[in-house]
Amino acid sequence: MQSHAYTAMGCRGREILDRVGDKWSMYVVFTLSEGPKRFTELKRAVEGISQRMLTVTLRGLERDGIVRRTMYPVMPPHVEYELTPIGDKLVGTVSSFLGWVEDHFDEIDAARAAYDAREGRPEVHV
Amino acid sequence: MQSHAYTAMGCRGREILDRVGDKWSMYVVFTLSEGPKRFTELKRAVEGISQRMLTVTLRGLERDGIVRRTMYPVMPPHVEYELTPIGDKLVGTVSSFLGWVEDHFDEIDAARAAYDAREGRPEVHV
């Protein structure tokens, strides 16, 4: 299972990890996991995202087949975004990652505190 | 499960996703999933990583309690890195993500090809 993880497959993994690890993709994907949404709905739902970054993020997710974009040529424009089946499954795997975070962030915090106590913050000259 | 994903928990998730989504962390973690390794062993195993980035990556992982560093004060210096139990579990969840990649990258490639055919590459003036 982990034998291929940082070799050939790892390259694909890295590629997709970059896709998913950027600043906004997972926010958008999880927001869409509630159901289809329009552009402005997403912009309101994903706190702090700019118009440009929402466009960029959606284009990327659409290109990778994680999100489907449906445009209704009416006026004013009406565009809907929704997860594809692949996107749905992605939500599942990332949720398990979030489960890991949830299960361990106390330990992570403790480890950080211990580390910072040991090594000290960047207070240089002792 | 997904209700908290992009709110309070999401912030932790984002934080850890940043930790794990950087350029080298997962390579190092998966390499260490084979067993404890010394600094130079890691440097050789993780193709392309620089001395500095290996240090930086290991420090980060150590701070978060994902990697344990053991120094034997002999000469020449002998330092061993190994995954903590948390780090082990992390390998598991990320492997399931890699499984998703593996299961769908054909579809992803197809989606990209379709998208690029539809929208065209940055060949501007039609």
Place this chain on the structure above:
DNA sequence: CTGCATAGTTACCCCCAGGTGCCCATGTAC
């Protein structure tokens, strides 16, 4: 004629993640 809402696009700028290369301390071997 003006403003507003939708769904973007474009130009411009800035910060920092990450790369390169050189320096350090120590003990052994030559």
Place this chain on the structure above:
DNA sequence: GTACATGGGCACCTGGGGGTAACTATGCAG
């Protein structure tokens, strides 16, 4: 003396990810 191996530290620089703001097209309300 000097070269090598370990396990780093530190300074400097660049690219691009991401932020801000203005501009676009269209139809409807006032």
